Amino acid sequence: MLxxxxxLDAAQALVRLADFAKQDASYVPTTSLQTSRWHVRxxxxEFxxxxxxxxxxxxxAGMGGGxxxxxxxxxxxxDFKAAVRYLLERNL
Incomplete structure (x- = not known):
């Protein structure tokens, strides 16, 4: 599972886990063409x-992860255990 x-694609995870997730259609990536910008709650x-x-x-926040x-x-x-439990409860 880990x-x-x-x-797992971060954008797909956002759509399934966030209370609100909307892709910014006006965003034009500068480095990777696969990058998308999301407004999330x-x-x-809000992020x-x-x-x-x-x-x-x-x-x-100037930080990220994977x-x-x-x-x-x-x-x-x-924390790590709570995040894993959250994912398991949502069958992700």
Whole structure:
């Protein structure tokens, strides 16, 4: 399961896990043409994330990661075990 979550496309994970996720259609990538920008809400916290494959980058916090576990740790302030439990509960 961990390998699956590490390689899961970050944009797909956002759509399935976030309370709100909308792709910014006006975004023009500068480095990788596969990069997309998303406006996302987890609870009361809002993020602007750049996603390329399994990797994400929070433009406001200036940090990123890779995989669904890292995404939940960052966006929901969960620890590793809680993030894994969250993913298992949602059958992701």
């Amino acid at each position: 390998m699956h979550w590490r390689t 987890f609870g009361a916290r 602007e994330l750049l996603c390329t494959g399994p990797k994400f980058y929070d433009t406001r 995989g669904a576990v890292d995404l939940l740790i960052h966006c929901m302030s969960l």
